Amino acid sequence: MARDSYHHGNLKQALVDATVRLVEDKGPMAFTLAEAARLAGVSAAAPYRHFAGRDQLLEEVARQGYQDFAARLESAFDGGRPTALSAFVRMGQAYLQFAREKPGFYMAMFEAGLSIAGNAELSAASERAQSALVEAARALFARLPADRRPPATMVANHIWAMSHGVVELFGRGRPGGRSPASADEMLESGALIYLRGLGVIPD
Template identity: 75%
Template sequence: MADRKSYHHGNLRQALVDATATLIEENGPQAFTLTEAARRAGVSPAAPYRHFKGREDLLEEVARQGFVDFADRLKAAFDDGRPRPLTAFLRTGQAYLDFAAARPGFYMAMFESGISVAGNAELSAASDRAQGVLISAAEALAIRLPVDKRPPSRMVANHIWALSHGVVELFSRGKPGSRSPVAPSEMLESGAIIYLRGLGLIPD
């Protein structure tokens, strides 16, 4: 049980976020309650209402923090396209898989909880920042092509996002090798290369 004394120093809000992420990891994003989150954080059932309007508000904050960390990881992986755009782009795919594995509770809050990202300005901004990294990566890949031959960078970013999410959902959970003998990272990389080559973003 968490140390109640710490909450006098302003840590209750984060303790509730972390407790909720753990509950989501264990039981899914639909199963947690404010009462259970409060119990995990070591406070009374009424304590969460000091910081959150209700269950949805707390869930959105878990997702927002997840997107902030997610965007930071993607940005660090892309590293301004060094040493070359394709290598950097593929690193962002690995960062996607690594985030989902390292912070599953936050990942599920972000993508599987049914929350309205557009309905929360801070959450929407955090999500847009993560997508912006992939858009920048797509733009860097397309720079070698004539302007009129470049595919829409947002489309490319969304397709790679969808491919990454599909690999996480279908092949990165459960026992390794249970659905495919190919590692999720290899599956994502080969799929991304095939897709990008088809668009002419990388040479044959």
């Protein structure tokens, strides 16, 4: 069995990469730190140079996932061009694309039961992603009279919850995946119905 044989000189990232593969194969709760070490090609003791335990390693996976996720959302919004609504729809598409392309990171972020508040760097990365959605929601309602604007954070959280539900039911082979509509179509139509009810889109 290979021991301390990684060649790229970055033990921490090697363990993160191995963990992502294990999460994709087994889920975020069904692997051990020793398995991550074995897959990374290092000794069972090596991970403790960087991580106190399995949960801390998963937190690093989630942190990196949130950083990528937030960057994708920010890029999709692109300052609200050409319109805040079209930018908002792109953000939904970016959400689904991230879940499809980075399932190991996605599961670590949302299905590992991690305490985000207990890790400052992870919390900051998560807040960056939420802030992107809040900014987009705020832009959506900028043209409405102040007394008709719903709380931007509430709207962002509703859209986040809807996106997550679509991923779980329609985007990852779950029971709802048999829908004749694609996950992208489900999310876009649901978001537009929701926004119409809030007055962003005229009847």
